[in-house]
Amino acid sequence: MSEADTGAPSPEAGAYRASGRTVPTRARERARYDRELVHRVLDTSYLCHLGFVRDGAPVVLPTLYGRIGERLYVHGSTGSRPLRAAGGPRDGAGRGLPVCLTVTQVDGLVLARSAFHHSLNYHSVVVHGVARQVTDEAERRTALDAIVDHIVPGRAEDSRRANARELAATAVVRLDLDEVSAKVRTGGPDDDPEDLALPYWSGVVPVALTHGTPVPADGLAPGIGLPGYLAGAVS
Amino acid sequence: MSEADTGAPSPEAGAYRASGRTVPTRARERARYDRELVHRVLDTSYLCHLGFVRDGAPVVLPTLYGRIGERLYVHGSTGSRPLRAAGGPRDGAGRGLPVCLTVTQVDGLVLARSAFHHSLNYHSVVVHGVARQVTDEAERRTALDAIVDHIVPGRAEDSRRANARELAATAVVRLDLDEVSAKVRTGGPDDDPEDLALPYWSGVVPVALTHGTPVPADGLAPGIGLPGYLAGAVS
Numbered sequence: 416m417s418e419a420d421t422g423a424p425s426p427e428a429g430a431y432r433a434s435g436r437t438v439p440t441r442a443r444e445r446a447r448y449d450r451e452l453v454h455r456v457l458d459t460s461y462l463c464h465l466g467f468v469r470d471g472a473p474v475v476l477p478t479l480y481g482r483i484g485e486r487l488y489v490h491g492s493t494g495s496r497p498l499r500a501a502g503g504p505r506d507g508a509g510r511g512l513p514v515c516l517t518v519t520q521v522d523g524l525v526l527a528r529s530a531f532h533h534s535l536n537y538h539s540v541v542v543h544g545v546a547r548q549v550t551d552e553a554e555r556r557t558a559l560d561a562i563v564d565h566i567v568p569g570r571a572e573d574s575r576r577a578n579a580r581e582l583a584a585t586a587v588v589r590l591d592l593d594e595v596s597a598k599v600r601t602g603g604p605d606d607d608p609e610d611l612a613l614p615y616w617s618g619v620v621p622v623a624l625t626h627g628t629p630v631p632a633d634g635l636a637p638g639i640g641l642p643g644y645l646a647g648a649v650s
Numbered sequence: 651m652s653e654a655d656t657g658a659p660s661p662e663a664g665a666y667r668a669s670g671r672t673v674p675t676r677a678r679e680r681a682r683y684d685r686e687l688v689h690r691v692l693d694t695s696y697l698c699h700l701g702f703v704r705d706g707a708p709v710v711l712p713t714l715y716g717r718i719g720e721r722l723y724v725h726g727s728t729g730s731r732p733l734r735a736a737g738g739p740r741d742g743a744g745r746g747l748p749v750c751l752t753v754t755q756v757d758g759l760v761l762a763r764s765a766f767h768h769s770l771n772y773h774s775v776v777v778h779g780v781a782r783q784v785t786d787e788a789e790r791r792t793a794l795d796a797i798v799d800h801i802v803p804g805r806a807e808d809s810r811r812a813n814a815r816e817l818a819a820t821a822v823v824r825l826d827l828d829e830v831s832a833k834v835r836t837g838g839p840d841d842d843p844e845d846l847a848l849p850y851w852s853g854v855v856p857v858a859l860t861h862g863t864p865v866p867a868d869g870l871a872p873g874i875g876l877p878g879y880l881a882g883a884v885s
Binding site: 464466467473475476479515516529531543559560563566570571573575585603606610613617618623626628630634635642645 | 751809839853861
């Protein structure tokens, strides 16, 4: 599909190009392509759902990710099937694995008067592309730090970094942010005018992912208190 | 892959059969097949990530779902590309769309002393199968109620049900629970023994999806108070 067919905004500074894959057929007005929004949604989550094709069928697995600039990183065992398919140091080039990486934050339950208009408020980002194994050792280390810091900012440097054995067992794959879109729904229900007087409660139940009081592991070394970066994680 | 190859438990009453697709290559000990657990995970979420293949590439989209017994239901516009691919009333048989439907609940951030052992506590369910359009009108209505009640139990009957025009615009697809697995991680960090004395805080930050105080829509009909079923949604 050519750009002219998509009905989406032209590429501009600070925006991802809209493609046939990133322009939705439905709720097109909710699709966004600006980098700042995409980065913000990506940076306030740590869990993505990674889709790929295996034996012709789709597979969707939850996994952690990190972001450095316009690159996302996902890691796993060198024994994992999808990461092997993304190519690796041992087999050279890394032919790459077509993936779709999706991040969704739910912000509210939207209860309309009509069942039909029930919805969610949410922010989501969908990234299409080809995941490729990272073979450069410096980039691998930086990516692993980014994944840990994505869970809790500041954590990577306050942990024992991967040793040679662990690095050898870890596959890191990279997905460039190129064919990307965000989708956002906010606000109240969109009931039809003729339904507004119906005797049903209608509105939004706010939803948030909240973090509780950290629970220390058994056998912490003496004198290890809760680090400052974790006080910020509690909300 | 034959059953004998999987290393997974044999089928038993109350368990889904393990298949080549539902036995993970990694963290095999975390995979579960019992129906009660699968149902519980499915029933305490309302958002899934639905994966399918379009033009040979994977697509993963967030969407709502409902469950009735051993069937999951997803709905959307009759104009949406994946739902059209699942076949419909107008084109008869409904050839079906291979999908992977994944539901993930994050329960905690697991901060180990070593970066390598950082993890999440979570419950997830992965369903592989073929989604087919539902053409029976009674099943379509029951499925739509199930999707609304999945967001907030008790809500469907306290809303205006879909009229003929809305029903005609809504595609409902069904995915049978057959090739299904759950994965669960609980507990603290799995640090290596030689790392236990390292001077890094280690433990679990609990994570939960919480629901705030419902915000009424503008222009509620007079005298409509907060329904009882919403008091339960607030946590």
